[in-house]
Amino acid sequence: MQSSFPxxxxxTISQISPSLIREIANEGMDRPxxxxxxxxxxxKPTPQYITDAAITSLQQGETRxxxxxGRPYLRQALSDYLGQLHGRPIGSEQLxxxxxxxxxxMLVAQTVLSPGxxxxxxxxxxPNVVEIPQILGATVDRVALTVKEGAWALDMDQLLSALRPDVRMLIINSPGNPTGWTITNEEVQTILSHCRKHGIWILSDDAYQRLIYASDRHYAPSFLDYATPDDRLISVNTFSxxxxxxxxRVGWVVAPPLIIEALGKLIEFNTSCLFEPCQRAAQxxxxxGESGIISLRAELAHSYQFLVNGLRELPGVTVPESGGGMYAFFRIEGFADTTLLTKRLVRESSLGLAPGAAFGPEGNGWVRWCHAVSSTDKLQQGLARLGEFLARNR
Known part of the structure; x- marks a missing residue:
């Protein structure tokens, strides 16, 4: 007998859209x-010294x-790292x-946001950044980046007008995925001042903070450089x-101590704790790891410029400049539906790119290409396949 209860x-969950990136990848993953x-x-593989630390931890039985x-040794190492990076103390009680x-x-959103x-x-x-608040019953207003003088840019007037006193949280990802847009120090200070005035939380997704293309900086402009312990600022980062x-799967949160205390309670009811061999690897x-980060940044700056130069040689391709990350976000004249385009590229050219629509309606008509490769030969092959596809379909 069929139940009357569906x-x-x-x-809210049933309305979440599945990942378009996964949809494209699932079509092409098995193609040799x-x-x-x-x-x-x-x-590139994880450096051997990191995996060795995890292996040693496993061999020593650290599996409880x-x-x-997080383990005190990792929180202290992270405190030391952040203090040295930002030139100001960030204590373990903030981590x-x-x-x-x-x-x-997700934990930060669960701690700070309520339905409505x-x-x-x-x-x-x-997409995860905007779906998480919606999963919890919050509403999300979107302020779209623009292309100004050939580079990704933030319309500050538009953003500040959206940050009204009834807004609970602002979410910023810089350098950004997918655009590579990178906030400036002046923009950081303007936004922080405005959010202080209205009591708005700032959630800074800093996953690409160290991966900037400019050689004269160690990291992208950061709210952590200007915030006080009393500010409503939360930074989320990752070792990924x-x-x-x-x-x-190791990340961290910098937040006021009372928020960290609340996070500790929520972690118990989510994952309880992080596997210790992973924490040894993170330590x-x-x-x-500093020399490795410096080398990776140089490689990314080189591969980014190589890819952008190659894309701009193709007919009808526009690539705005970006400041960091590991992506080129571009559009091709005559291909408005880039979800269909990326599916065709998989089937007809064995070329796997991400459709811009995966990153929201503002991404329609755009394509993301990850350039984090160990050899530009792979990028050259990809550019050749894209060029051949465009030649066949003009």
Whole structure:
């Protein structure tokens, strides 16, 4: 007998759109000749000293329950790293270790947001950033980046007008995924001052903070450089990108101590704790990884320019300048539906790119290409396949 009670999730969950990036990738993952640039990760392996730290931890039997907020040795190493990077103390009491950056974003939203709260996000952006508040019953207003003088830019007047006193949180990702837009120090100070005035929380997604193209900076402009301990500022970061540790799933949160205390309670009811071998790996990354980050940044700056130069040689391709990350976000004249375009590229050219629509309606007509590769030969092959496709379809 069929039940009269439908077997469905709550409406908010059922309305979440599945990942378009995954949809494209699932079409092409099994193709032996596929050139894949759809996911946001380097093709380089995790450095051996990091994996060795995890292996040693496993061999020593560190496989038990541990502190919710992370092991003290990792929180102290992170405190030392952040203090040295930003030139100001960031104590362990301001830090939580999370099961990846995405877990940190969800935990922060669970801590700060309530159903009906208003959130503002700068877009286009990684879809998880805007879906998380909506999962919790908040509403999200989007302020779209623009292209100004050939580069991605933020319309500050538009943003400040959206940040009204009834807004609970602003979400900023810089350098941004997918655009590579990078906030300026002046913009940081203007936004921080405005949010202080109205009591608006700032959630800064800093996953690409160290991966900037400019050689005269160690990291992208940061709210942590200007905020006081009393500011409503939360920074979420990850070991995935700068330390090549995507599979380890280690992230962290910087927040006022009372928020960290609340996060500790929520971690207990989410994941309880992070696997200690992963924490040992993260500690090793902090203690010995600076030279690797410097090398990775130089490689990314080179591969970015190589890719952008190659794209701009193709007919009808427009690529705005960006300041960091690991992506080129571009459009091709005559291809408005880039979801269809990227599916065709998989089927006809074995070329895997991400459709701009995956990052919100502002991304329609755009395409994201991850350039985090160990050899530009792979990029050259991809450019050749894209050029051949365009020649056949003009």
């Amino acid at each position: 077997l469905v999730s709550r409406a 000749d596929m050139l894949a640039f759809w996911f946001g990760e380097s093709d 329950y541990i502190q919710n907020l 939580a270790i999370t099961s990846a950056g995405i877990n940190g974003l 709260d208003k959130v503002v996000a700068i877009t286009p952006v990684w 990108k700068a330390w090549l540790m995507t599979g380890f 090793a990354a902090l203690l010995s």
